[in-house]
Amino acid sequence: MSTFVLMAGGTGGHLFPAMALAQELRRRGHVIHLMTDHRVGEYGKGFPAQDIHIVPSATPSTGNPAKFLLAGLRVVWGTAVAWSSLRRISPAAVVGFGGYPTFPPFLAASLAGIPGVLHEQNAVMGRANRALARHARVVALSFERTARAEPYADKSLVTGNPVRDRVTAVADVPYPPLTEAGPLHVLVFGGSQGARAFADLVPPAIAELPAELRSRLNIVQQCRPEDIDRVAEAYRRAKINVELAAFFDDLPERMAHSHLVIARSGASTVAELCAIGRPAILVPLPGSLDADQRNNALVMEAAGAGWIAEQATLSPLSLGTRLASLLGEPEALHRAAAAAKALGQPRAVEKLAEIAERLALRQQGNESR
Numbered sequence: 001m002s003t004f005v006l007m008a009g010g011t012g013g014h015l016f017p018a019m020a021l022a023q024e025l026r027r028r029g030h031v032i033h034l035m036t037d038h039r040v041g042e043y044g045k046g047f048p049a050q051d052i053h054i055v056p057s058a059t060p061s062t063g064n065p066a067k068f069l070l071a072g073l074r075v076v077w078g079t080a081v082a083w084s085s086l087r088r089i090s091p092a093a094v095v096g097f098g099g100y101p102t103f104p105p106f107l108a109a110s111l112a113g114i115p116g117v118l119h120e121q122n123a124v125m126g127r128a129n130r131a132l133a134r135h136a137r138v139v140a141l142s143f144e145r146t147a148r149a150e151p152y153a154d155k156s157l158v159t160g161n162p163v164r165d166r167v168t169a170v171a172d173v174p175y176p177p178l179t180e181a182g183p184l185h186v187l188v189f190g191g192s193q194g195a196r197a198f199a200d201l202v203p204p205a206i207a208e209l210p211a212e213l214r215s216r217l218n219i220v221q222q223c224r225p226e227d228i229d230r231v232a233e234a235y236r237r238a239k240i241n242v243e244l245a246a247f248f249d250d251l252p253e254r255m256a257h258s259h260l261v262i263a264r265s266g267a268s269t270v271a272e273l274c275a276i277g278r279p280a281i282l283v284p285l286p287g288s289l290d291a292d293q294r295n296n297a298l299v300m301e302a303a304g305a306g307w308i309a310e311q312a313t314l315s316p317l318s319l320g321t322r323l324a325s326l327l328g329e330p331e332a333l334h335r336a337a338a339a340a341k342a343l344g345q346p347r348a349v350e351k352l353a354e355i356a357e358r359l360a361l362r363q364q365g366n367e368s369r
Helices: 012-027 065-089 100-111 127-135 150-155 191-207 225-238 251-256 267-276 292-302 316-327 330-343 348-368
Strands: 003-007 031-036 051-054 093-096 116-120 138-141 156-158 184-189 217-222 241-245 260-263 280-282 306-308
Touching: 003 012, 003 065, 003 100, 012 031, 012 267, 012 348, 031 065, 031 100, 065 100, 093 100, 093 348, 100 116, 100 127, 116 127, 116 348, 127 150, 138 150, 138 348, 150 156, 184 191, 184 251, 184 316, 191 217, 191 225, 191 316, 225 241, 251 267, 260 267, 260 316, 267 292, 267 330, 280 292, 280 316, 292 306, 292 330, 316 330
Parallel strands: 003 031, 003 093, 031 051, 093 116, 116 138, 138 156, 184 217, 184 260, 217 241, 260 280, 280 306
Antiparallel strands: none
């Protein structure tokens, strides 16, 4: 039995693969601690760790010298806090999942001589991981081609992006049957910013579909609480069967039940779509400095597993045209579902757990000499 400290930014994209690894390492008899930020309360409910440690961190702001200095001081503080906790926990190895909250604890682990694995979820290596990669013993990648990870090729391994047990449990659910007059299940979700954009775009797009398609639709859509009433009214006027909620805790099951998904292209979303094998219209979050979501979506599109739609040029008319085309072509949806499934990495969590265990054994062997 070994003790591991997992480190992740407090959003779902970082916490979900960390949760998957925590579940796997616990099955193998290990003890898990998590170091993250205050957002864990929203995204990390039920995280299987013995203890969760909130570590001070900050995002650098190079455009404002005062904020940059304040961020630097907070990172130093976070590193000291993490160092103290790591000395007390005495882990055999650490695993970082990116996001700036990973920076202070992973740096502290390196300074303390604790070996670490960095996992990159996206098709482009994030800035925090790029800053930390030289301190890692192993860099684990989700994609064969990961932009900006080239300098670390000598220590990189492709594992895929781990998915939670709840996703694995429905990964073998067959693609739902598509019949000429049967129901069409469409799932729409995308975090707070995705929910806002989709509330504006999706209902009017669906309202313009031919009547015979609209009558077959069953829509499940995530909405911000303040948007639910207006979105419900738009669907009511279009006579569409719809279920709306601000949050779905059974999203993997709903994904498995869907014929088509409309979503952002965050790393965890893409990994779950591929694990389950469902086609998607992917709308990357605009404005990202690293264009990580766009790169993730391009991987799926290149494989024939999905279709990228840039938010800047997306309109209800263009989205409606795309939906009418796809929903009217069952063969295209089946092909894309199969392509998504082929992109999946079903052993990602086992591969990452094995890497962590090898580092831990090596460290424990060194300490026993």
